[in-house]
Amino acid sequence: MAGLINNLLILLLVFQNTCLGFKNPLSVFKRYKDTTRSLSSECLGNNRPVISLGLTDFALDIRMPGVTPKQSDTYLCMSLRLPVDEEAYVVDFRPQASMDTVHHMLLFGCNVPSSTENYWDCDEGICTDKSNILYAWARNAPPTRLPKGVGFKVGGETGSKYFVLQVHYGDVSAFRDKHKDCSGVTLHLTHQRQPLIAGMYLMMSVNTVIPPGEKVVDADIACHYQKYPMHLFAYRVHTHRLGKVVSGYRVRNGQWTLIGRQSPQLPQAFYPVEHPVHISFGDTLAARCVFTGEGRTTETHIGGTASDEMCNFYIMYYMEAKHAVSYMTCTQNINPDMFRSIPQEANIPIPVKSDMIMMTHGHHHEETKKTDDSSSLKQPKREEEEVLDQDFHIEEAVDWPGVNLKLGQVSGLALDPKNNLVIFHRGDHVWDRNSFDSSFVYQQRGLGPIEQNTILVIDPSNAEVLDSTGKNLFYLPHGLSIDKDGNYWVTDVALHQVFKLGVHDKEPLLILGRSLQPGSDKNHFCQPTDVAVDPVTGNIYVSDGYCNSRIVVFSPNGMFIMQWGEETSVGKAKPGQFRIPHSLTLVPEFGQLCVADRENGRIQCFRSETGEFTREIKHKLFGRELFAVSYIPGGLLFAVNGMPYPGDIEPVQGFMMNFSTGEIMDTFIPVRKSFEMPHDVVASEDKTVYVGDVHAKTVWKFTSTEKMEHRSVKKAGIEVQEIKEAETVIEAKLKNKPVSTESPKKWEKHHMVEQASPGISFVLITTLLIIPIVVLLAIAVFIRWRKTRVYGADADHKLESSSGRILGRLQGKGSGGLNLGNFFASHKSYSRKGFDRLSTEGSDQEKDEDDGTDSEEEYSAPPPPPVSSSS
Numbered sequence: 001m002a003g004l005i006n007n008l009l010i011l012l013l014v015f016q017n018t019c020l021g022f023k024n025p026l027s028v029f030k031r032y033k034d035t036t037r038s039l040s041s042e043c044l045g046n047n048r049p050v051i052s053l054g055l056t057d058f059a060l061d062i063r064m065p066g067v068t069p070k071q072s073d074t075y076l077c078m079s080l081r082l083p084v085d086e087e088a089y090v091v092d093f094r095p096q097a098s099m100d101t102v103h104h105m106l107l108f109g110c111n112v113p114s115s116t117e118n119y120w121d122c123d124e125g126i127c128t129d130k131s132n133i134l135y136a137w138a139r140n141a142p143p144t145r146l147p148k149g150v151g152f153k154v155g156g157e158t159g160s161k162y163f164v165l166q167v168h169y170g171d172v173s174a175f176r177d178k179h180k181d182c183s184g185v186t187l188h189l190t191h192q193r194q195p196l197i198a199g200m201y202l203m204m205s206v207n208t209v210i211p212p213g214e215k216v217v218d219a220d221i222a223c224h225y226q227k228y229p230m231h232l233f234a235y236r237v238h239t240h241r242l243g244k245v246v247s248g249y250r251v252r253n254g255q256w257t258l259i260g261r262q263s264p265q266l267p268q269a270f271y272p273v274e275h276p277v278h279i280s281f282g283d284t285l286a287a288r289c290v291f292t293g294e295g296r297t298t299e300t301h302i303g304g305t306a307s308d309e310m311c312n313f314y315i316m317y318y319m320e321a322k323h324a325v326s327y328m329t330c331t332q333n334i335n336p337d338m339f340r341s342i343p344q345e346a347n348i349p350i351p352v353k354s355d356m357i358m359m360t361h362g363h364h365h366e367e368t369k370k371t372d373d374s375s376s377l378k379q380p381k382r383e384e385e386e387v388l389d390q391d392f393h394i395e396e397a398v399d400w401p402g403v404n405l406k407l408g409q410v411s412g413l414a415l416d417p418k419n420n421l422v423i424f425h426r427g428d429h430v431w432d433r434n435s436f437d438s439s440f441v442y443q444q445r446g447l448g449p450i451e452q453n454t455i456l457v458i459d460p461s462n463a464e465v466l467d468s469t470g471k472n473l474f475y476l477p478h479g480l481s482i483d484k485d486g487n488y489w490v491t492d493v494a495l496h497q498v499f500k501l502g503v504h505d506k507e508p509l510l511i512l513g514r515s516l517q518p519g520s521d522k523n524h525f526c527q528p529t530d531v532a533v534d535p536v537t538g539n540i541y542v543s544d545g546y547c548n549s550r551i552v553v554f555s556p557n558g559m560f561i562m563q564w565g566e567e568t569s570v571g572k573a574k575p576g577q578f579r580i581p582h583s584l585t586l587v588p589e590f591g592q593l594c595v596a597d598r599e600n601g602r603i604q605c606f607r608s609e610t611g612e613f614t615r616e617i618k619h620k621l622f623g624r625e626l627f628a629v630s631y632i633p634g635g636l637l638f639a640v641n642g643m644p645y646p647g648d649i650e651p652v653q654g655f656m657m658n659f660s661t662g663e664i665m666d667t668f669i670p671v672r673k674s675f676e677m678p679h680d681v682v683a684s685e686d687k688t689v690y691v692g693d694v695h696a697k698t699v700w701k702f703t704s705t706e707k708m709e710h711r712s713v714k715k716a717g718i719e720v721q722e723i724k725e726a727e728t729v730i731e732a733k734l735k736n737k738p739v740s741t742e743s744p745k746k747w748e749k750h751h752m753v754e755q756a757s758p759g760i761s762f763v764l765i766t767t768l769l770i771i772p773i774v775v776l777l778a779i780a781v782f783i784r785w786r787k788t789r790v791y792g793a794d795a796d797h798k799l800e801s802s803s804g805r806i807l808g809r810l811q812g813k814g815s816g817g818l819n820l821g822n823f824f825a826s827h828k829s830y831s832r833k834g835f836d837r838l839s840t841e842g843s844d845q846e847k848d849e850d851d852g853t854d855s856e857e858e859y860s861a862p863p864p865p866p867v868s869s870s871s
């Protein structure tokens with residue numbers, strides 16, 4: 001009988017651990033739900049700060065509880081307890097604030113906040129114990145993403161139990177209407193153990209004085225580093241209005257290595273460290289802030305008000321978990337003489353355009369007196385400002401089923417006049433290294449044209465296929481565009497041709513180029529990549545292509561008009577030079593045509609009427625390749641880049657940019673699956689974005705989340721009903737269910753049903769777990785009965801011995817109890833190979849490097865100048 005009892009104990013212990021591992025994810029927040037704070041009605045959404053994102057992940061919304069600061073330079077704090085006791089890791093930060101109302105924010109981690117009130121004056125203190133800075137934001141900075149496998153550790157025995165948000169309200173004139181502020185930050189946390197632990201290193205000057213009228217004043221900081229190695233991946237600079245440039249360096253054996261350099265008058269985001277920098281014991285960390293005292297009549301000191309100054313250089317780093325230190329500071333200058341040899345770049349201010357400063361500060365000035373002509377000229381700019389003044393982010397529509405469409409290599413995307421998504425794909429054909437010879441002549445004609453419909457019309461809401469065409473017409477589809485009349489314009493790199501197709505016409509309406517004949521004159525193309533049609537003039541623009549480096553312009557009936565462009569020369573690419581002009585987008589408001597100059601990793605824009613170069617948009621985050629570009633009226637430009645070359649660190653992602661300034665406003669990557677080679681992007685005026693991937697054979701839909709990113713209902717002019725609809729959308733996304741468009745009454749009923757579902761899920765899981773336990777108990781009783789009959793009294797002894805061996809294995813040597821974690825730990829391993837510095841939201845699946853079906857697009861030669869890769 002004692003043996004039976006032991007076996008039952010083992011089964012109960014296993015069942016208990018199993019239940020803990022598979023408990024309803026919402027149950028961990030039950031105790032938190034009872035203490036939910038009461039907030040202002042103007043902060044809708046803040047009374048539900050914890051949102052489950054699955055079995056292991058959850059989001060934590062940390063917001064000011066509807067505050068109205070009464071005087072300028074007010075620092076207010078609020079705290080939020082981590083809703084779980086076990087360890088968790090912060091892997092993503094999303095700011096919910098605007099510089100219209102907030103000067104800057106800091107997020108701290110600690111165990112004992114200085115107050116238990118909903119919020120308090122930070123002069124009373126932040127924490128009574130040691131606090132660590134986890135995040136900092138200012139000047140409309142975009143979201144911060146941590147590298148894959150890296151997280152800030154919180155909770156558990158050693159991590160912080162509380163988050164404390166500090167918000168600095170500089171100028172409170174925005175609060176004259178007494179509205180409530182709900183600024184803050186949303187965290188993405190996971191229970192999955194991260195192999196690398198993130199930390200913050202703050203370099204800060206504390207005694208700098210800026211004399212009035214002084215043209216240049218330097219503030220220098222330097223400290224010896226005397227801990228385990230750390231790896232730097234992001235930096236952020238911070239000053240107030242007198243700061244011109246802030247630079248940070250590692251100094252080793254007299255050699256200065258740049259960590260990061262930026263103007264503090266630009267959005268104060270965490271920017272990626274351009275080249276990997278590793279800090280070892282004995283290195284020196286150094287930073288310099290350059291100020292000017294011009295325009296001031298009194299001395300300016302380091303301080304906490306907007307009229308004071310600050311000199312801060314933040315460094316995000318990661319360390320191996322066993323050596324991790326979460327927070328370090330440097331506030332001294334150990335060797336002033338060393339700054340005599342600081343690189344000259346640290347003394348050169350970074351020029352900032354006046355319109356960029358205005359956008360950064362959230363101010364938009366308009367002239368009060370204009371002539372009729374000037375008013376018409378300024379109108380597009382005003383429309384752009386109205387769009388860009390909104391605070392929104394681009395995120396995947398996780399409930400959209402289009403990612404599951406069965407497609408070939410997706411080469412082109414467009415939107416028709418009804419705003420339906422149109423996909424151009426390659427069916428069962430692939431572009432690989434055997435597709436062309438050295439003269440760019442197609443070598444696989446024997447396969448015949450693609451037998452599947454290559455053009456699919458997709459319902460943007462439910463991904464239903466509404467129409468299809470393009471069967472037996474193409475060999476290797478590439479670019480797609482749709483004109484104002486709904487005609488399809490496509491390119492085929494195997495045929496070296498451009499086609500105009502009517503929606504219901506079986507034969508092309510117009511063909512440019514000679515079939516299967518590559519060339520470079522006005523009648524031939526060589527692997528043309530994309531086409532665009534001017535909605536006013538009807539002129540046709542063709543990017544040509546992989547083996548030519550030009551833009552060719554034709555009249556609406558196909559007559560050659562002009563061309564421009566040339567091959568990139570050795571060294572830095574000049575304006576008008578191309579290395580695979582890969583994608584086109586027209587900017588009608590400004591009369592421009594923009595080109596994704598793929599292998600030069602940039603966007604070039606030209607006057608569409610003359611081909612005159614107007615501007616270049618190039619960012620380090622683009623990496624070496626930029627595949628596609630799309631413009632929407634109102635001043636937004638969207639783009640996607642390519643996979644990083646070996647040794648490079650820029651992740652593959654999408655970009656949203658301000659067309660006027662060229663600055664990146666947001667980046668985005670999918671949650672479901674991962675970008676492998678995003679090949680085309682298209683966006684609609686409501687900021688819905690679609691990305692097609694030629695390797696993943698997938699199309700993703702992304703939407704803007706501006707309605708959820710508000711910080712003040714009255715300030716942002718958002719009605720309560722709109723907020724509720726936005727909550728419905730987000731809730732549906734998180735639960736992977738379709739978005740409801742029901743009336744508020746029906747929505748409440750729907751919401752009540754959804755609230756009941758977690759309980760049902762828990763009962764179902766519990767029932768499924770109990771069934772095998774009952775079966776095991778029955779088996780144990782049967783074995784006990786059989787052995788009693790066969791062995792008699794010896795059965796108890798044998799069962800006890802068997803139980804002891806099982807418990808011994810589970811407990812391990814020196815263990816005082818059952819520890820399944822230790823039992824399985826030996827079967828887990830962590831690899832830091834292929835470390836993705838900035839991607840945390842994508843799928844964990846990695847591309848199969850040995851996949852024999854990879855297209856030629858993957859075979860770009862890594863070292864510059866690279867061999868042209870195909871797509």
